[in-house]
Amino acid sequence: MVLKTLRCGRRELDISRPVVMGVVNVTPDSFSDGGRYFRQSRLCIDVVLRQAEAMVASGAKILDVGGESTRPGATPVSVSEEMDRVLPVIEQLAQLFDVVISLDSSQAEVIDAAAKLGMGLINDVRSLSLPGALDVAAKTGLPVCLMHMQGGGPATMQLNPDYADVVEDVQDFLQQQVVRCGVAGIAADQILLDPGFGFGKSLRHNLTLLNRLDQLVALGYPVLSGTSRKSMVGQVTGKPVDQRLAGSLATALLAAQKGAAILRVHDVAETVDALNVLEAVYQETWEI
Numbered sequence: 001m002v003l004k005t006l007r008c009g010r011r012e013l014d015i016s017r018p019v020v021m022g023v024v025n026v027t028p029d030s031f032s033d034g035g036r037y038f039r040q041s042r043l044c045i046d047v048v049l050r051q052a053e054a055m056v057a058s059g060a061k062i063l064d065v066g067g068e069s070t071r072p073g074a075t076p077v078s079v080s081e082e083m084d085r086v087l088p089v090i091e092q093l094a095q096l097f098d099v100v101i102s103l104d105s106s107q108a109e110v111i112d113a114a115a116k117l118g119m120g121l122i123n124d125v126r127s128l129s130l131p132g133a134l135d136v137a138a139k140t141g142l143p144v145c146l147m148h149m150q151g152g153g154p155a156t157m158q159l160n161p162d163y164a165d166v167v168e169d170v171q172d173f174l175q176q177q178v179v180r181c182g183v184a185g186i187a188a189d190q191i192l193l194d195p196g197f198g199f200g201k202s203l204r205h206n207l208t209l210l211n212r213l214d215q216l217v218a219l220g221y222p223v224l225s226g227t228s229r230k231s232m233v234g235q236v237t238g239k240p241v242d243q244r245l246a247g248s249l250a251t252a253l254l255a256a257q258k259g260a261a262i263l264r265v266h267d268v269a270e271t272v273d274a275l276n277v278l279e280a281v282y283q284e285t286w287e288i
């Protein structure tokens, strides 16, 4: 049951080839580009729009807008603050660019409001577990990305990652979330799965999940992979966050080779180039 298009509101997203999702962080404390769009702690929407425009020109098919930092140890943000950050950006991006605008949020209120402003995909690192989020998401009819996280939340998730078999545990969790979504009325062909790299995982857990990503793909849902600039890349290469491009490209290519449908990245142009090379080599053989 590998399905090839997602119905993202007014837009359709072709995922018969791997596509790139560009990260648009509107948080003052993002792990990799923290505060880039902030001047004296005020959000500069024109800077965000210029960055997004460059990502679209480089070949991003999705822009993922997030107002809550979810990196390890990040502090929570209030719902109203999150709304103030993401809603104007979603509205503008949806009007200006012919790509799918994704919202990286766990809050029912934010999801509901963003759906009315042209959001095309719901990306929730908490798999629609917060009050009201599942029903609001179902009501939109939009695709949802369900992600695995262990350990309660970004503040505590890296304290003691523990699995019997990390791949099987992640599969089991995600399959339970698929059932939950089905009961709420979300169509099976509008569900994406994500192993949640860096969310309650040791380096070995992350590397095992990437090495065996094909097992997650085998569940039959499109898989989203987010490894860009993460500490798993830093731990292997010994490089700080601003020098993780090459390592991140390696993880993106590996994920694509193992069947990932969407690569969530900061460096869109470089990732698109790398995927084009992979595709040129593979030619017609993506169907695995």
Ligand code: PT1
Pocket (backbone or CB within 6 Å): 031, 070, 071, 072, 104, 123, 124, 125, 145, 147, 194, 196, 197, 198, 199, 224, 225, 226, 227, 229, 230, 231, 232, 264
């Ligand atoms: C992700 C993801 C996300 N990651 C989806 N959404 C982040 N669907 C935000 C580190 O170890 O993988 N999938 N939204 C960013 N979160 C992290 C986590 C950032 C870990 C950095 C690390 O460095």
